[in-house]
Amino acid sequence: MHVDLEDLGVDRGGALIVKRALRLAGQAEEVTVAGSHPDLATHLRAWCRATGNRFEWVDNSSGRYARIAAGSSEVQRWSGAERAGSADPHEAQAVLERPSRRWGLAGRGALIEAGSPEFHFPLNRKADVWSPDAVRMYAQAAAAQWDPATAVPWDAKFDLPAEVEDAVVQIMTYLIENETAALIVPSRFLAQMHPHFREVMQVLAVQAADEARHIEVFTRRALLRRRELGLSTAGGQESLHTLVNEPDFAIASFLLSVLGEGTFLSLLWFLERYAPDPVTAAVCRLAAQDEARHVAFGMSHLREHLQAEPSLRETLINAVRRRHEALRHTAGLNAEVFDSLVLLAAGSWDAADIRRGQDAVTALLQEMDASRKGRIRKLGFNDVDAEEMSALHTRNFM
Numbered sequence: 001m002h003v004d005l006e007d008l009g010v011d012r013g014g015a016l017i018v019k020r021a022l023r024l025a026g027q028a029e030e031v032t033v034a035g036s037h038p039d040l041a042t043h044l045r046a047w048c049r050a051t052g053n054r055f056e057w058v059d060n061s062s063g064r065y066a067r068i069a070a071g072s073s074e075v076q077r078w079s080g081a082e083r084a085g086s087a088d089p090h091e092a093q094a095v096l097e098r099p100s101r102r103w104g105l106a107g108r109g110a111l112i113e114a115g116s117p118e119f120h121f122p123l124n125r126k127a128d129v130w131s132p133d134a135v136r137m138y139a140q141a142a143a144a145q146w147d148p149a150t151a152v153p154w155d156a157k158f159d160l161p162a163e164v165e166d167a168v169v170q171i172m173t174y175l176i177e178n179e180t181a182a183l184i185v186p187s188r189f190l191a192q193m194h195p196h197f198r199e200v201m202q203v204l205a206v207q208a209a210d211e212a213r214h215i216e217v218f219t220r221r222a223l224l225r226r227r228e229l230g231l232s233t234a235g236g237q238e239s240l241h242t243l244v245n246e247p248d249f250a251i252a253s254f255l256l257s258v259l260g261e262g263t264f265l266s267l268l269w270f271l272e273r274y275a276p277d278p279v280t281a282a283v284c285r286l287a288a289q290d291e292a293r294h295v296a297f298g299m300s301h302l303r304e305h306l307q308a309e310p311s312l313r314e315t316l317i318n319a320v321r322r323r324h325e326a327l328r329h330t331a332g333l334n335a336e337v338f339d340s341l342v343l344l345a346a347g348s349w350d351a352a353d354i355r356r357g358q359d360a361v362t363a364l365l366q367e368m369d370a371s372r373k374g375r376i377r378k379l380g381f382n383d384v385d386a387e388e389m390s391a392l393h394t395r396n397f398m
Protein backbone atom coordinates (compact mmCIF):
# COMPACT_ATOMS: atom_id res chain seq x y z
CA MET A 1 0.00 0.00 0.00
CA HIS A 2 1.29 3.44 -0.89
CA VAL A 3 0.21 6.86 0.35
CA ASP A 4 1.34 10.26 -0.89
CA LEU A 5 1.02 12.99 1.72
CA GLU A 6 1.94 15.66 -0.87
CA ASP A 7 3.00 18.73 1.15
CA LEU A 8 0.99 17.74 4.27
CA GLY A 9 3.08 17.62 7.45
CA VAL A 10 2.97 14.50 9.65
CA ASP A 11 2.08 16.76 12.58
CA ARG A 12 -0.70 18.51 10.62
CA GLY A 13 -2.86 15.44 9.95
CA GLY A 14 -0.46 13.35 7.90
CA ALA A 15 -0.14 10.88 10.80
CA LEU A 16 -3.88 10.21 10.62
CA ILE A 17 -3.56 9.18 6.96
CA VAL A 18 -0.56 6.95 7.68
CA LYS A 19 -2.38 5.36 10.62
CA ARG A 20 -5.38 4.54 8.42
CA ALA A 21 -3.13 3.04 5.74
CA LEU A 22 -1.45 0.80 8.35
CA ARG A 23 -4.84 -0.30 9.64
CA LEU A 24 -6.09 -1.11 6.13
CA ALA A 25 -2.85 -2.88 5.21
CA GLY A 26 -2.90 -5.07 8.30
CA GLN A 27 0.18 -6.56 9.94
CA ALA A 28 1.27 -8.57 6.91
CA GLU A 29 1.66 -5.70 4.44
CA GLU A 30 4.13 -2.82 4.39
CA VAL A 31 3.07 0.79 3.74
CA THR A 32 5.19 3.22 1.74
CA VAL A 33 4.78 6.93 2.44
CA ALA A 34 5.99 9.69 0.15
CA GLY A 35 5.56 13.47 0.26
CA SER A 36 7.20 16.81 -0.44
CA HIS A 37 7.22 18.20 3.11
CA PRO A 38 10.85 19.06 4.09
CA ASP A 39 10.55 17.37 7.54
CA LEU A 40 8.75 14.25 6.29
CA ALA A 41 11.57 11.81 7.14
CA THR A 42 12.33 13.29 10.59
CA HIS A 43 8.72 13.52 11.67
CA LEU A 44 7.72 10.09 10.36
CA ARG A 45 10.68 8.50 12.13
CA ALA A 46 9.70 10.12 15.44
CA TRP A 47 6.06 9.18 15.01
CA CYS A 48 6.92 5.54 14.26
CA ARG A 49 9.15 5.34 17.32
CA ALA A 50 6.39 6.77 19.53
CA THR A 51 3.70 4.46 18.14
CA GLY A 52 5.79 1.29 17.95
CA ASN A 53 5.85 0.90 14.15
CA ARG A 54 8.96 -0.14 12.17
CA PHE A 55 10.48 2.65 10.01
CA GLU A 56 12.97 2.70 7.16
CA TRP A 57 13.88 5.69 4.96
CA VAL A 58 14.60 5.00 1.30
CA ASP A 59 16.49 7.58 -0.78
CA ASN A 60 17.75 6.18 -4.10
CA SER A 61 17.00 6.11 -7.79
CA SER A 62 13.51 4.65 -7.07
CA GLY A 63 12.63 7.83 -5.10
CA ARG A 64 12.52 9.30 -1.56
CA TYR A 65 9.95 7.60 0.69
CA ALA A 66 9.43 5.77 3.96
CA ARG A 67 8.73 2.07 4.39
CA ILE A 68 6.60 1.45 7.45
CA ALA A 69 5.44 -1.87 8.92
CA ALA A 70 2.80 -2.06 11.65
CA GLY A 71 4.23 -2.96 15.04
CA SER A 72 2.43 -5.28 17.42
CA SER A 73 1.79 -2.79 20.28
CA GLU A 74 -1.54 -1.49 18.94
CA VAL A 75 -2.77 -5.05 18.41
CA GLN A 76 -1.58 -6.05 21.89
CA ARG A 77 -3.23 -3.03 23.45
CA TRP A 78 -6.69 -4.27 22.51
CA SER A 79 -6.02 -8.00 22.88
CA GLY A 80 -7.29 -8.00 26.49
CA ALA A 81 -10.25 -5.75 25.74
CA GLU A 82 -13.73 -6.88 26.69
CA ARG A 83 -17.10 -6.17 25.06
CA ALA A 84 -19.48 -4.86 27.78
CA GLY A 85 -22.68 -6.62 26.76
CA SER A 86 -24.61 -5.04 23.93
CA ALA A 87 -26.10 -1.58 23.48
CA ASP A 88 -29.41 -2.92 22.15
CA PRO A 89 -31.33 -4.17 25.18
CA HIS A 90 -33.48 -6.40 22.97
CA GLU A 91 -30.51 -8.53 21.97
CA ALA A 92 -29.99 -11.79 23.85
CA GLN A 93 -27.26 -11.41 26.50
CA ALA A 94 -27.23 -7.61 26.02
CA VAL A 95 -27.68 -6.99 29.75
CA LEU A 96 -25.48 -9.18 31.92
CA GLU A 97 -26.30 -10.64 35.33
CA ARG A 98 -23.10 -9.30 36.93
CA PRO A 99 -21.38 -6.59 34.85
CA SER A 100 -17.72 -6.07 35.72
CA ARG A 101 -16.77 -3.22 38.04
CA ARG A 102 -14.04 -2.38 35.52
CA TRP A 103 -16.62 -1.54 32.87
CA GLY A 104 -17.26 1.52 34.97
CA LEU A 105 -18.95 4.36 33.17
CA ALA A 106 -18.49 2.92 29.66
CA GLY A 107 -21.60 2.72 27.55
CA ARG A 108 -23.12 -0.76 27.46
CA GLY A 109 -21.77 -2.45 24.34
CA ALA A 110 -18.45 -0.55 24.26
CA LEU A 111 -15.14 -2.40 23.78
CA ILE A 112 -13.30 -1.75 27.03
CA GLU A 113 -9.51 -1.62 27.22
CA ALA A 114 -7.96 -3.81 29.90
CA GLY A 115 -6.66 -1.91 32.89
CA SER A 116 -9.59 0.46 33.40
CA PRO A 117 -10.15 1.32 37.07
CA GLU A 118 -12.73 -0.47 39.23
CA PHE A 119 -15.82 1.54 40.14
CA HIS A 120 -17.85 0.84 43.23
CA PHE A 121 -21.52 0.49 42.30
CA PRO A 122 -23.38 -1.35 45.08
CA LEU A 123 -26.38 -2.01 42.80
CA ASN A 124 -24.58 -4.26 40.34
CA ARG A 125 -26.85 -7.31 40.05
CA LYS A 126 -29.36 -7.49 37.21
CA ALA A 127 -31.87 -9.36 39.39
CA ASP A 128 -31.93 -6.46 41.87
CA VAL A 129 -32.69 -3.64 39.45
CA TRP A 130 -33.58 -4.70 35.94
CA SER A 131 -36.95 -4.68 34.26
CA PRO A 132 -37.38 -5.30 30.52
CA ASP A 133 -40.11 -2.62 30.67
CA ALA A 134 -37.51 0.05 31.53
CA VAL A 135 -36.77 0.67 27.83
CA ARG A 136 -40.39 1.49 27.00
CA MET A 137 -41.01 3.28 30.31
CA TYR A 138 -38.07 5.61 29.86
CA ALA A 139 -39.24 6.55 26.36
CA GLN A 140 -42.76 7.23 27.66
CA ALA A 141 -41.48 9.29 30.57
CA ALA A 142 -39.19 11.37 28.34
CA ALA A 143 -42.07 12.06 25.96
CA ALA A 144 -44.44 13.03 28.79
CA GLN A 145 -42.31 15.81 30.31
CA TRP A 146 -44.28 19.04 30.75
CA ASP A 147 -43.26 22.62 31.29
CA PRO A 148 -44.49 24.04 34.62
CA ALA A 149 -44.53 27.53 33.09
CA THR A 150 -47.07 26.66 30.41
CA ALA A 151 -48.85 23.48 31.56
CA VAL A 152 -50.53 25.20 34.53
CA PRO A 153 -53.01 28.10 34.12
CA TRP A 154 -51.20 30.28 36.70
CA ASP A 155 -53.09 33.42 35.64
CA ALA A 156 -56.58 31.89 35.91
CA LYS A 157 -58.98 34.21 37.78
CA PHE A 158 -60.42 32.79 41.02
CA ASP A 159 -61.24 34.00 44.45
CA LEU A 160 -61.46 31.59 47.39
CA PRO A 161 -62.74 32.12 50.95
CA ALA A 162 -59.70 32.64 53.25
CA GLU A 163 -60.15 29.31 55.03
CA VAL A 164 -60.36 27.37 51.78
CA GLU A 165 -57.16 29.07 50.57
CA ASP A 166 -55.53 28.15 53.91
CA ALA A 167 -56.58 24.53 53.39
CA VAL A 168 -55.01 24.49 49.92
CA VAL A 169 -51.77 25.99 51.27
CA GLN A 170 -51.66 23.37 54.07
CA ILE A 171 -52.15 20.51 51.61
CA MET A 172 -49.48 21.92 49.29
CA THR A 173 -47.07 22.21 52.24
CA TYR A 174 -47.68 18.55 53.04
CA LEU A 175 -47.27 17.53 49.38
CA ILE A 176 -43.95 19.38 49.04
CA GLU A 177 -42.21 17.42 51.80
CA ASN A 178 -43.54 14.14 50.46
CA GLU A 179 -42.35 15.02 46.95
CA THR A 180 -38.95 15.84 48.38
CA ALA A 181 -38.70 12.34 49.84
CA ALA A 182 -39.79 10.97 46.46
CA LEU A 183 -36.98 12.92 44.79
CA ILE A 184 -34.24 11.92 47.23
CA VAL A 185 -34.93 8.18 47.32
CA PRO A 186 -34.54 7.40 43.58
CA SER A 187 -31.68 9.90 43.27
CA ARG A 188 -29.70 8.09 45.95
CA PHE A 189 -30.14 4.69 44.32
CA LEU A 190 -29.45 6.17 40.90
CA ALA A 191 -25.97 7.13 42.09
CA GLN A 192 -25.37 3.57 43.35
CA MET A 193 -26.43 1.81 40.15
CA HIS A 194 -24.03 0.21 37.68
CA PRO A 195 -24.41 2.22 34.44
CA HIS A 196 -24.60 -1.10 32.57
CA PHE A 197 -28.30 -0.95 33.53
CA ARG A 198 -28.62 2.19 31.45
CA GLU A 199 -32.36 2.22 30.92
CA VAL A 200 -33.13 1.80 34.64
CA MET A 201 -30.69 4.60 35.42
CA GLN A 202 -32.52 6.79 32.89
CA VAL A 203 -35.96 5.92 34.29
CA LEU A 204 -34.81 6.96 37.79
CA ALA A 205 -33.27 10.17 36.43
CA VAL A 206 -36.52 11.22 34.74
CA GLN A 207 -38.41 10.24 37.88
CA ALA A 208 -36.22 12.61 39.90
CA ALA A 209 -36.88 15.35 37.33
CA ASP A 210 -40.63 14.68 37.67
CA GLU A 211 -40.43 15.13 41.44
CA ALA A 212 -38.44 18.34 41.00
CA ARG A 213 -41.35 19.72 38.93
CA HIS A 214 -43.90 18.53 41.50
CA ILE A 215 -42.02 20.39 44.22
CA GLU A 216 -41.97 23.47 42.02
CA VAL A 217 -45.66 23.56 41.11
CA PHE A 218 -46.90 22.73 44.61
CA THR A 219 -44.69 25.46 46.05
CA ARG A 220 -45.89 27.90 43.42
CA ARG A 221 -49.55 27.10 44.08
CA ALA A 222 -49.02 27.51 47.83
CA LEU A 223 -47.46 30.95 47.31
CA LEU A 224 -49.94 32.11 44.68
CA ARG A 225 -52.08 34.00 47.25
CA ARG A 226 -49.99 33.65 50.43
CA ARG A 227 -46.54 34.69 51.52
CA GLU A 228 -45.81 31.64 53.66
CA LEU A 229 -46.23 27.90 53.61
CA GLY A 230 -48.32 25.98 56.16
CA LEU A 231 -47.33 23.49 58.87
CA SER A 232 -44.88 20.62 58.72
CA THR A 233 -45.38 18.10 61.51
CA ALA A 234 -42.92 15.92 63.38
CA GLY A 235 -45.05 12.85 62.67
CA GLY A 236 -45.04 13.47 58.94
CA GLN A 237 -41.30 13.98 58.87
CA GLU A 238 -40.76 10.88 60.99
CA SER A 239 -42.64 8.77 58.47
CA LEU A 240 -40.57 10.17 55.60
CA HIS A 241 -37.40 9.76 57.66
CA THR A 242 -37.88 5.97 57.73
CA LEU A 243 -38.34 6.02 53.96
CA VAL A 244 -35.37 8.23 53.09
CA ASN A 245 -33.07 6.19 55.37
CA GLU A 246 -34.01 2.78 53.94
CA PRO A 247 -30.74 1.46 52.45
CA ASP A 248 -32.15 -1.46 50.45
CA PHE A 249 -33.31 -0.72 46.90
CA ALA A 250 -36.06 -3.34 46.78
CA ILE A 251 -37.49 -2.35 50.17
CA ALA A 252 -37.28 1.38 49.42
CA SER A 253 -38.95 0.86 46.02
CA PHE A 254 -41.72 -1.17 47.59
CA LEU A 255 -42.35 1.36 50.37
CA LEU A 256 -42.02 4.41 48.11
CA SER A 257 -43.36 3.42 44.70
CA VAL A 258 -45.84 0.63 45.37
CA LEU A 259 -47.23 1.69 48.76
CA GLY A 260 -46.44 5.42 48.99
CA GLU A 261 -46.80 6.73 45.45
CA GLY A 262 -49.61 4.22 44.89
CA THR A 263 -51.49 5.80 47.81
CA PHE A 264 -50.61 9.27 46.51
CA LEU A 265 -52.26 8.44 43.18
CA SER A 266 -55.60 8.19 45.02
CA LEU A 267 -54.85 11.37 46.95
CA LEU A 268 -53.86 13.44 43.91
CA TRP A 269 -56.90 12.38 41.87
CA PHE A 270 -59.10 13.19 44.90
CA LEU A 271 -57.51 16.65 45.09
CA GLU A 272 -57.96 17.16 41.37
CA ARG A 273 -61.63 16.27 41.69
CA TYR A 274 -62.35 18.52 44.67
CA ALA A 275 -59.90 21.32 43.81
CA PRO A 276 -61.52 24.71 44.53
CA ASP A 277 -59.59 26.42 41.73
CA PRO A 278 -58.18 25.53 38.29
CA VAL A 279 -54.53 25.91 39.36
CA THR A 280 -54.84 23.35 42.18
CA ALA A 281 -56.69 21.00 39.82
CA ALA A 282 -53.98 21.30 37.16
CA VAL A 283 -50.96 20.77 39.44
CA CYS A 284 -52.59 17.70 41.03
CA ARG A 285 -53.56 16.21 37.65
CA LEU A 286 -50.07 16.73 36.19
CA ALA A 287 -48.41 15.19 39.25
CA ALA A 288 -50.84 12.23 39.27
CA GLN A 289 -50.04 11.44 35.63
CA ASP A 290 -46.32 11.30 36.46
CA GLU A 291 -46.91 9.27 39.62
CA ALA A 292 -48.72 6.58 37.63
CA ARG A 293 -45.44 5.95 35.79
CA HIS A 294 -43.43 5.84 39.03
CA VAL A 295 -45.80 3.25 40.46
CA ALA A 296 -45.71 1.22 37.23
CA PHE A 297 -41.92 1.05 37.20
CA GLY A 298 -41.72 0.07 40.88
CA MET A 299 -44.24 -2.71 40.25
CA SER A 300 -42.38 -3.85 37.17
CA HIS A 301 -38.88 -4.27 38.60
CA LEU A 302 -40.18 -5.70 41.87
CA ARG A 303 -42.20 -8.32 39.98
CA GLU A 304 -38.99 -9.38 38.19
CA HIS A 305 -37.03 -9.34 41.44
CA LEU A 306 -39.64 -11.40 43.33
CA GLN A 307 -39.68 -13.96 40.55
CA ALA A 308 -35.89 -14.30 40.60
CA GLU A 309 -35.69 -14.28 44.39
CA PRO A 310 -38.85 -15.55 46.15
CA SER A 311 -37.33 -14.95 49.61
CA LEU A 312 -37.71 -11.21 48.94
CA ARG A 313 -41.42 -11.68 49.74
CA GLU A 314 -40.68 -12.21 53.43
CA THR A 315 -38.12 -9.38 53.44
CA LEU A 316 -40.77 -6.93 52.19
CA ILE A 317 -43.42 -8.08 54.68
CA ASN A 318 -40.92 -7.68 57.51
CA ALA A 319 -39.89 -4.24 56.28
CA VAL A 320 -43.51 -3.04 56.41
CA ARG A 321 -43.89 -4.48 59.93
CA ARG A 322 -40.64 -2.87 61.08
CA ARG A 323 -41.61 0.53 59.70
CA HIS A 324 -45.04 0.30 61.31
CA GLU A 325 -43.40 -0.52 64.63
CA ALA A 326 -41.02 2.44 64.27
CA LEU A 327 -43.93 4.80 63.58
CA ARG A 328 -46.33 3.32 66.13
CA HIS A 329 -45.99 6.24 68.54
CA THR A 330 -46.49 8.92 65.85
CA ALA A 331 -49.78 10.57 65.01
CA GLY A 332 -49.89 9.60 61.34
CA LEU A 333 -51.45 12.04 58.89
CA ASN A 334 -51.54 15.44 60.54
CA ALA A 335 -54.94 16.72 61.56
CA GLU A 336 -54.44 19.93 59.59
CA VAL A 337 -54.11 17.99 56.35
CA PHE A 338 -57.03 15.70 57.19
CA ASP A 339 -59.29 18.65 58.06
CA SER A 340 -58.21 20.47 54.91
CA LEU A 341 -59.16 17.47 52.79
CA VAL A 342 -62.61 17.41 54.43
CA LEU A 343 -63.11 21.15 53.84
CA LEU A 344 -62.07 20.92 50.18
CA ALA A 345 -64.44 18.02 49.58
CA ALA A 346 -67.20 19.86 51.48
CA GLY A 347 -66.74 23.17 49.69
CA SER A 348 -68.28 25.14 52.58
CA TRP A 349 -68.82 25.14 56.38
CA ASP A 350 -72.44 24.21 55.94
CA ALA A 351 -73.14 21.17 58.19
CA ALA A 352 -74.62 19.12 55.37
CA ASP A 353 -71.62 19.92 53.15
CA ILE A 354 -69.17 19.00 55.91
CA ARG A 355 -70.92 15.64 56.32
CA ARG A 356 -70.48 15.01 52.59
CA GLY A 357 -66.83 16.13 52.82
CA GLN A 358 -66.18 13.76 55.70
CA ASP A 359 -67.84 10.90 53.80
CA ALA A 360 -65.70 11.68 50.74
CA VAL A 361 -62.50 11.51 52.79
CA THR A 362 -63.62 8.24 54.39
CA ALA A 363 -64.27 6.87 50.90
CA LEU A 364 -60.81 8.10 49.85
CA LEU A 365 -59.14 6.16 52.68
CA GLN A 366 -61.08 3.02 51.68
CA GLU A 367 -60.10 3.48 48.06
CA MET A 368 -56.43 3.92 49.03
CA ASP A 369 -56.56 0.68 51.01
CA ALA A 370 -58.28 -1.24 48.21
CA SER A 371 -55.79 -0.01 45.59
CA ARG A 372 -52.82 -0.84 47.82
CA LYS A 373 -54.11 -4.36 48.37
CA GLY A 374 -54.68 -4.75 44.63
CA ARG A 375 -51.09 -3.76 43.85
CA ILE A 376 -49.64 -5.97 46.56
CA ARG A 377 -51.63 -8.93 45.23
CA LYS A 378 -50.44 -8.16 41.68
CA LEU A 379 -46.91 -8.66 42.95
CA GLY A 380 -47.89 -12.21 43.90
CA PHE A 381 -48.70 -11.84 47.60
CA ASN A 382 -51.74 -13.66 49.00
CA ASP A 383 -54.84 -11.94 50.41
CA VAL A 384 -53.72 -12.29 54.04
CA ASP A 385 -50.34 -10.66 53.36
CA ALA A 386 -51.97 -7.94 51.25
CA GLU A 387 -54.48 -7.20 54.01
CA GLU A 388 -51.77 -6.97 56.66
CA MET A 389 -49.31 -4.87 54.64
CA SER A 390 -51.93 -2.40 53.48
CA ALA A 391 -53.26 -2.00 57.02
CA LEU A 392 -49.74 -1.42 58.41
CA HIS A 393 -48.80 1.13 55.75
CA THR A 394 -47.97 4.55 57.21
CA ARG A 395 -51.00 6.72 57.98
CA ASN A 396 -49.02 9.61 56.53
CA PHE A 397 -49.78 7.99 53.11
CA MET A 398 -46.16 8.20 51.77
Ligand SMILES: [Fe+2]
Nearest residue numbers: 179182211214
Ligand atom coordinates in the same frame (compact mmCIF):
# COMPACT_ATOMS: atom_id res chain seq x y z
FE1 LIG B 1 -44.24 13.31 42.79
Ligand SMILES: [Fe+2]
Nearest residue numbers: 182261291294
Ligand atom coordinates in the same frame (compact mmCIF):
# COMPACT_ATOMS: atom_id res chain seq x y z
FE1 LIG C 1 -43.24 9.99 42.31
